Amino acid sequence: MSLFGIPLDAAVVFLLIAVVLILFISEVFPNDVTAIGLIVVLAALGPSLGVTTADALSGFSNTATLTIVAMYMLSAGIQQTGIVDRLGLYLASIADGDGKRALVATVCSVGPIAGIINNTPVVAVYVPMISELADRVNVSPSKLLLPLSYAAILGGTLTLVGTSTNILASDLAGQLIDGRDGIGVFEFTIVGIVILFVGISYLLTVGWKLTPPRVPAAFDLIEEFSLQDHIQLVYVREESPIVGATIDEIESLAECNVSILQLRQGQEVFPAAQTDRPIEASNRLTVHGSPADVAAFVSAYMLRELAQSTVTEETFETGDENMLVKGVLLENSPYIGMKIAETQLQEFYTTTVLAVKRDGVLYKTDLAEVTLKEGDLLLLQTTTEAIDYFLEKATIFLVDDSAYDRFFEEDLSEVMPLSSKTPLAVGILLSVIIVAAVGLVPIVIAALGGVFAMLITGCLSPTDAYESVSWNVIFLLAGVIPLGIAMEETGGAAVLATAIVTAEAVVPVVLLLFVFYILTGLLANVITPVATVVLMIPVAVDAAVRIGVNEFTMLLVVMFASATSFMTPVGYQTNLMVYGPGGYQFSDFIRVGAPLQIILAVVTTISIILLWGV
Template sequence: MSLDQGIVFAVLLATLGLFIWNRWRYDLVALAALLTVTIAGLIPPETAFSGLGHPAVVTVAAVLVISRGLLNAGVVDAIARKLTQVGDKPWVQVATLTGIVALCSGFMNNVGALALFMPVAIWMARQNGRSPSYLLMPLAFGSLLGGTLTMIGTPPNIIIATYRREIDGSAFGMFDFLPVGLAVTVVGVLFIALIGWRLTPKREESTSDELFEVSAYLTELTVPEKNDFVGRSLHDLIETVRDEADVLVVGLVRDEQQTEMPSIYKVLNADDILLIEADSDSLKTLIDSTGLALVSETPSEDNSSDEAEPQAAQKTAPALSTSEEDNNSSTIKKPNKHGELTLSEAIVTSGSPLNGKSASALGLRERHSVNILAVARQGQRLRQRLGEIRFAAGDILLVQAHEKVIQGALNELGCLPLASRGLRLAKPNKVLMASGLFAIALGCIAFELLPAAVALVTAALAMVLTRLVPPGEIYDSIDLPIIILLAAMIPIGEALDTTGGSQLIADGLLVVGQSMPAAATLLVLMLAVMLLSNIINNAAAAVLAAPVAIKLAAGMNVSPDPMLMAVAIAASCAFLTPIGHQSNMLVMAPGGYKFGDYWRLGLPMSVLVVAISIPVILLVWPF
């Protein structure tokens, strides 16, 4: 092994270790690895950042923008609305949801497809008195299976297609992945629907009311006439107890006019009534420190009475009520002249700016006009002060905001709405326009009229120009950590190849496979990549494995196509751990899953994928 190869392997091993440790975000780890290899002289400085212009990176970014356009047009919402009519049999619900998500994942970002159908799955589970755990893991695995259907279904397919161009002069086409992907997807969905969902852990379902118990923490307080805070702002009031109590002002009543989520700079008048969200200890501290009184009390009564807690619980029923017009949602609303105030459950995604930060540090009320009323983690409500909680990916938040701003706020905060998400009414003209633009792009790729990157960027631009994707949402829709990861790992993959590292690994596999048939070598490669994709990002796994697959094929003197196709399938099917793919991580908290739950369904799924894909690969792409 040469010095250069030793450096590359050392950097890759350190990178893999940091990916598994998951202390730092994977894009930062990949960028550090790229800089290390560049400084070591293994990559010319002038080409270190060439990955940003790589066709695979550009294609992934374009697909993400197109996915946002399809969502905004209501294309998938129109499908989701029909799913609420499939009946209450568990296997029918699993089959329908998993199949539809798989189909959508073949043509749009699979995480986006999962995010759209998660609220539908949770709503269906709750309507039938079941835990969402029996639906959500099958849903996540369905999104992974569907990504194998087309070239744009998942980043590994895009990466493998571009690697094939470098060795053959022509990339895999849009539907070259379909024969193998369709076989794997159909068999996988049938297995999940008939048998697999029974292997998922059955967690006890906690409804939003049971999980958060919001009503028990809402209390009405009044501002006495001679109180020190008359003529001062809400901000001054809250600051007085910020270090000792955790309180939120969610409403203000003045002269029989109610204001939901009043400005924190609202000046208080005598006899104002404040709707306060706080636990009993914080409530008592607030009353003692500020001289506010429970509505049922007179100013002369003892505000430090131990009766504060039961009175608080009794006074909450009228404060917020469920709208009769939205019986199919867990959203809680109260109409007023300022619009409807909404409580919505949302999950923090891995790329959310909330990760590692607290609500007070981010100024959510001031900057985004939202209140975080409660936080649940791994199925349990966190009881520490909200202002001190540092959010983590997978946390479920109970968010309060006006109906007109809540969706935009959740988008900005990188949170996905759960069961409270209302399906938008799809406008036929927008659905037709979005579907038409996408279909034209797919046609140009399928008939080789334009390269995939050019066709998809053109479609993305057309969606922006037609306002299907507002300019402000263009870059919000692009998952920048994935883009940076790809842009950094592609040059590292090239360094592995140019230093002879790929050849060294391939030679090792050839030695192992000398006494085995070619199909067995394909099996070994596939198992290795599948294992790798369960501990690091699937795109990174594809980047590292593709050069090895090409060298291995050359050493065996066979076509690289079956090897590359095996890498694409294996990298996309990370079923064993929640960290292998964003889809797996997204369903972890809402489904109440633990790290070790995934292998129960994931192991038979992995075996099934390998057993189905290898014969089909050898049939369609022979050596």
């Protein structure tokens, strides 16, 4: 039985893929939640699709999934040694006050590192450092942060362990190509070096010119979030009815939509969330609200606006106890989908959200009702204790880190001391790579062995190991891997491959590979690279068999195209990490990333053909 010439079971899979793509793009549900639902649907439809329950659950036991889990943990072990921080800071010092040298130091250091350590934690270390460095060399952080993300993506193409897509491609190569057990750790490194060289050359020249300075250099955070009119200092008159009241009592009675952020008594400053001191005459209050609401608040309580007193970032810096910081909500944050009032950040963590930036839109009022989304940039009034919690639990990715500020005034070894276990952790990681490279054991065993070694030697604690894994990515894999199996079992991959065979009759093979690279890259920019690899590699290999093209060549085209997605902030986790801090617009990723994607499509396709033929 067929539908428009397509086997009915294959048509069902295509319909399922279409629904999944729509859900991935629209993000009605988080992608990992969609993936869990996909597992359930595949298991339910299994008998009609030739997919067993074991197949539907196979994503969890897949060697690629287990390898990716292990690599997350190994990367965490290396990160905790402090060696990445030290290396990044050392290379940043080469900038010596020059913006272009800062760019060179950034992209030339992060690229090679990302070849052996998962690039997401590498970028997490670099973002606050680069933000501080940009301030020191008087260049817009926007000019450095996008190249940082792109360099990390480029570095991921250097080795098999550089990115999750490479590991997935290796697993699929072993399944789909006769005579192959997978891909060697350094088997495609020559192509990766070419890609990294071309990509860095682009970032240092054309990319530098195309990257817009969205956030002005050395910008005060109050100015950056345009809060000059929304945060004011007010003076408490003697006749004011709030004299003798506490801040909590005022806010519970106030009819105006105003928040009190600080109580200033003489030279002493008390964060509102941390004090129950009664307000006295001649005190000053730092308040947050729209100009109209602040004016109403002042009038209602017989206060006086101190118009001549400008509120800046320094206004909130009261020693180590209180400060302003920027934070980004990444896809694993528990606050996504919650209204700010529901997060209870102020109640539990003495943290106040002062503004939210999203896709170029700035929210400054009625913040309690703002529903948080992935990629939101938050301006927070918070404490060092809360910052430590956010860093430890990864609930909010903080852009600011005072350690990098101290680096420029103090000795590097004192600011960023290395762990005593640094040589051991580095030795374990190198051993994993060497053992896997020479083929002594499969990479999944080598990686799990490395995790075991780090755990028993104390380089990594079990808690840190589990918390280092991006479980949303693992569940995404667990859902799309059985979808790939369903495509194979129902002949869906063969149907798509037939269409490619038809195109091959009128298009040269080299051009066909180039077009396939572009289409795969576009898909990766929309539905994530890991999902793209799983869905496209079976089609590519099947098409290669039908038109007589080297199967491994086609597989590598898909692998590299999926691993290099530059054109959207959601196409790669590192792009999302710099999206808010750089003040970028969605179009900036197309403006800077599209030319790079096209250049690499040509360079990579030619390199693969020269090395593996067609």
